Amino acid sequence: MTRAIVFILLLIGLPVMALGQSSNAPALSLKDVRGRTVRLNEYKGKVVLINFWATWCPPCRAEMPDLIRIQREYQSKGLQVIGVTYPPETINEVRRFIRKLRVNYPIALGTKETKALFDQTDTLPLTIVIDRAGKVRERIEGILLPEEFEQKVKPLLQ
Amino acid sequence: MLKNRVAVLLGLIFLLSLTATSASAATRTATIHIEGMHCKMCSASVTKALKATDGVEKVEVSFEKGVAVVQYDDQKVTETKLREVINGTGFKVVEEKTASNTVAN
Numbered sequence: 001m002t003r004a005i006v007f008i009l010l011l012i013g014l015p016v017m018a019l020g021q022s023s024n025a026p027a028l029s030l031k032d033v034r035g036r037t038v039r040l041n042e043y044k045g046k047v048v049l050i051n052f053w054a055t056w057c058p059p060c061r062a063e064m065p066d067l068i069r070i071q072r073e074y075q076s077k078g079l080q081v082i083g084v085t086y087p088p089e090t091i092n093e094v095r096r097f098i099r100k101l102r103v104n105y106p107i108a109l110g111t112k113e114t115k116a117l118f119d120q121t122d123t124l125p126l127t128i129v130i131d132r133a134g135k136v137r138e139r140i141e142g143i144l145l146p147e148e149f150e151q152k153v154k155p156l157l158q
Numbered sequence: 159m160l161k162n163r164v165a166v167l168l169g170l171i172f173l174l175s176l177t178a179t180s181a182s183a184a185t186r187t188a189t190i191h192i193e194g195m196h197c198k199m200c201s202a203s204v205t206k207a208l209k210a211t212d213g214v215e216k217v218e219v220s221f222e223k224g225v226a227v228v229q230y231d232d233q234k235v236t237e238t239k240l241r242e243v244i245n246g247t248g249f250k251v252v253e254e255k256t257a258s259n260t261v262a263n
Contacts (some may be wrong), residue, residue, distance in 0.1 A: 058194055058248030059203035122199040142203035143247060145210055 022135040025128075026117045030084065030108035033095050038082060038108040041134070046080045047156045048130040049144075052115050054086045055097045060125040063143040064101055070149065071105045077157045078132065084110035086124055131156050185215060188237045190226045193250040197221065203247045211235060211243050 028040035028050075040048065051067055053060035064083075071081045083105060085094055091109065098107050118128045119139050129138035129152060138152045195201050201221035208217045208226065213234025218227045228240055241251040 057197070057200050059200055060248070062203075062246065062248030123202050124197075124199045125203070142206035145207070147210070 022131070022137050025130045025134050025136050028114070028117070030110060030114065032106050032108050033091060033098065038106050040082070040130075043080050043082070044134050045132050046078045047132055047153065048128075049079070049081045049153065050118070050128040050130065051081060051083050051144075052086050052110065052118075052124060052126040052128075053083055054089055054124060055093045056089075057086075057124045059143050061097075063125055064103065066144065066146075068101065068104055074157060079153070079157055081105040083107040084114060086110060086115055087112060129153055129156070184232050185229055186232045186237075188228045188230065188240055190228065190237075190241060190244060191252045192219075192224050192226055192244060193252045195219075195221045195224050195249050200249075204244055204249060207243050207247050208240065211240065214240070 025040060025048075028038075030038050032038050040050075049067070049070070051063075053064070055061070067081050067083070070079065083098075083103065085107065087110075089109070094107060094109070115126065118136065119126055121141065123141040125143060127138075127140040127144050128136060129140065131137050137156065140148055140152065192204065195204065198221050201219045204226055205217050205219045208214050208219075208228055211230075213231045214228060215231060216229035219225070220227075226240075226244060230237075230240065244251050
């Protein structure tokens, strides 16, 4: 009887434990548009949103004003947005675009392999949510909706 | 006696009004053409944004055809609102209205 109860508890508990597990974010080190190095581990202690985007991707362009606002409003609460480009991309196009939008967070130049470190899908934009301990907590496909920010990011800032 | 008749009459009126309301509510299907949706990876944003819209029941987006087929409750959301949602994802709705027909209720 006891063994049966333990078995049932394990059956229920294992998937819950698996869902609750969050992996450590990989040690990311990329160059930004000015040639400076952006290292993910420098932002430990902050909630980091890594936003994979491209200048040729309409939804990526559409969500950037919101990311700029989020960076401005939540920076003081310990939030940091990092943009990572997805190929094919030209550095001049990226520079022109971020200058036009007055992007207020670092933009690093990524590759397909960079995105593959976090996600195996082809979706763009893609936002990875990393908590203050450096663990990947969420993978948000498509435009980051306001309700997703409220439910998945804001609680990590408290 | 009179009170009873009034109560029955009011009940009938209430029931009739309920029937009329449910008859006017309908699930509709809108076929919306979208410009610039060239990549499968980008079309996910259109699907997600539409699904997050109150009143939307079913969404099928084809980036090959450049079309979103949306089933929605016309009591909760309008086709105009759906077009606004799509435009908000960075793509552009190219036609005002291509097809719209009642499918339920």
